[in-house]
Amino acid sequence: MAGLPLRGLIVGMANDQSLAWGCAEALRADGAELAVTFQGDKARSHVEPLAQALGAPIFLPLDVTAPEQMEALFTEIAARWGRLDFLLHSVAFAPKQDLHGRVVDSSVEGFTKAMDVSCHSLIRLARFAEPLMAEGGSILTMSFYGSEKVVPGYGLMGPVKAALEASVRYLADELGPTGIRVNALSTGPVRTRAASGLSHLDELIRLAAEKAPLHQLVTIEQVGHMAAFLLGPKARFVTGQTIYVDSGYNSVSG
Incomplete structure (x- = not known):
């Protein structure tokens, strides 16, 4: 709304290394007022000081x-x-046994859990958010290059992130008439708690830094700056997109 600070919801912050924290810092620096969630009592001790710092x-x-x-x-x-x-x-999220194994060997339960938490949760959140975005709004989710190309060690999350990006396009189409934009931000590999579950994370990070045109890893701060742009009014005509912020890694073959 014109003249009023943006108000937004941050879901998925685990600690001060989270992509969500980098995004929240950038959004708060731009004057946004934030609602923050935490998953369970164990996470609360890590997230509550961050929520307090964000006011x-x-x-x-x-x-x-x-x-x-x-x-x-x-x-x-x-x-x-x-x-x-x-x-x-x-x-x-994906159960470790399914994440570390071959996709062809993944269990029905593991695949279903990964899809529910990582993909369908976006759809559920969008459904709840829609009535509160009567004058328009913006929804952003996080993805990774493994949705598009096979990345060793990414395993089950590849098909799940591909479904997430497809969901972004369909949500953008369905919610667009009411002024709600939906996008995905595909980041380079970052050492977050979620990424620590990948079996080949160290190798993935090494290759990304070596092959990316900028020859450096993206930081949560850089991800946050792009997120703040996509969630703000300056990107009001951007929707249904997967935007890369990965030092150009996605543009290099092999």
């Missing part, structure tokens, strides 16, 4: 597989703010 007026638990928590979160946002300008979805 977040809304700080609530959210397990994206718990419908009652999601409903309670959006009920609080509606009661306190009455609107939502943007939503950042930075959530990914």
Whole structure:
């Protein structure tokens, strides 16, 4: 809304190394007011100091597989703010056994869990956010190059992220008439807690730094700057896109 600070929801912050934290810092620096969630009591001790540093007026638990928590979160946002300008979805998970094995050997349960947490949770959040974005808004999720090309060690998350990016395009089409934009931000490899579960992370990071045209790794701060742009009014005609911020790694073959 013109003249008012943007108000947005950050989902998926785990600690100060999270992509979501880099994004939240950049958004707050641009004057946005933020609602922050945490997953469970164990995560709370890491996330609460960050929420306090951001001055977040809304700080609530959210397990994206718990419908009652999601409903309670959006009920609080509606009661306190009455609107939502943007939503950042930075959530990914796959059971370790399925993540470290071959895709062809993945279990039904593991594949379903990974798809539910990493992909369908975006759809559920978008459904709750839509009524609060009556005057338009922006939704952003996090992806990775392994959605497009085979990346050794990325395994099951490759098909899951591909589904996430396809979901972004369909959500953009469905929500576009009401002024809601939906995009994905595909980052280079970053040492986050979620990425630490990958079996070949060290090699992936080495190759990315070696092969990327800029010959350096992307940082959570750089990811945050791009996220703040995509979630803000200057990107108001950008939707349905997967935007790369990876030092150009995706443009190099092999």
